[in-house]
Amino acid sequence: MTKKKQKLLTIVTVVKNDVQNIRKTIRSVITQKNNNLEYIIVDGKSKDGTLKIISNYKKYLDKIIIGKDSGIYHAMNKGIKNSSGKYIGFCNSGDLLTRHSVNILMKCLNKNPDVLFATVKRHYLGKSIVKHSYNLKRLKYNFDFATSHSTGFYIKKSFHKIIGLYDTRFKCSSDYDFYYRLLINRNVVIKSTPKNKIIGIVQKGGFYSTLTPLEHLAEESKIRIKNKQNLIFIIIIYINTLVKILLKKIFT
Secondary structure: OOOOOOOOEEEEEEEEEOOOHHHHHHHHHHHOOOOOOEEEEEOOOOOHHHHHHHHHHHHHHOOOEEOOOOOHHHHHHHHHHHOOOOOOEEEEOEEEEEHHHHHHHHHHHOOOOEEOOEEEEEEEEEEEEOOOOOOOOHHHOOOOOOOOOOEEEEEEOOOHHHHOOOOOOOOOOOOHHHHHHHOOOOOOOOEEEOOOOOOOEEOOOHHHHOOOOHHHHHHHHHHHOOOOOOOOHHHHHHHHHHHHHHHHHOOO
């Protein structure tokens, strides 16, 4: 029996009750037309018609995983465990891959980086900005050091065996915890897609936007404490961020 050849890239879409957006996300992936791509959808037992839309595209999907989860990172971990590609990336419901983006990703991944950050367009705070590449030095004091997790971050699956999965104790920032565990004090080969080639479009909203700035700050501080950052440095970061939040609230 011939062994099935491993796909180079797995894209995972996580969704729950997002009937308004799931179709466009699925179509942005399945229209890529690349035979070296595996596509998995993880649904948290949607009840709003999302599953019906997913079923309409099942012939284009490699796997559909349906079941209750304890949050987005629990669902993402399911996708990782069920993936078979050499690399893994996410395009969560509401976000989009741009036309021909997978072909661009494949060219970059064929150079065998450990991690690839892709250029994305992010929508938030009433505007859109293009995020490109990364700044590891900034990660030590600001988690907004790179492009984006959904559509903008691709990693060798083998690294999950070393680093582990996403810590589900963190409800909105477990990707920051994962970045820190992966990139600080490790020799990781990191590459970026070309700046002028937008790979993904990240929409505003989602679970992240349901929490207050103070809730984000508290969780991010816990992540730094967990990863044994200097406590005095964490306090300085906390106070500095808190002042920015308060000033923004006063003057807007």
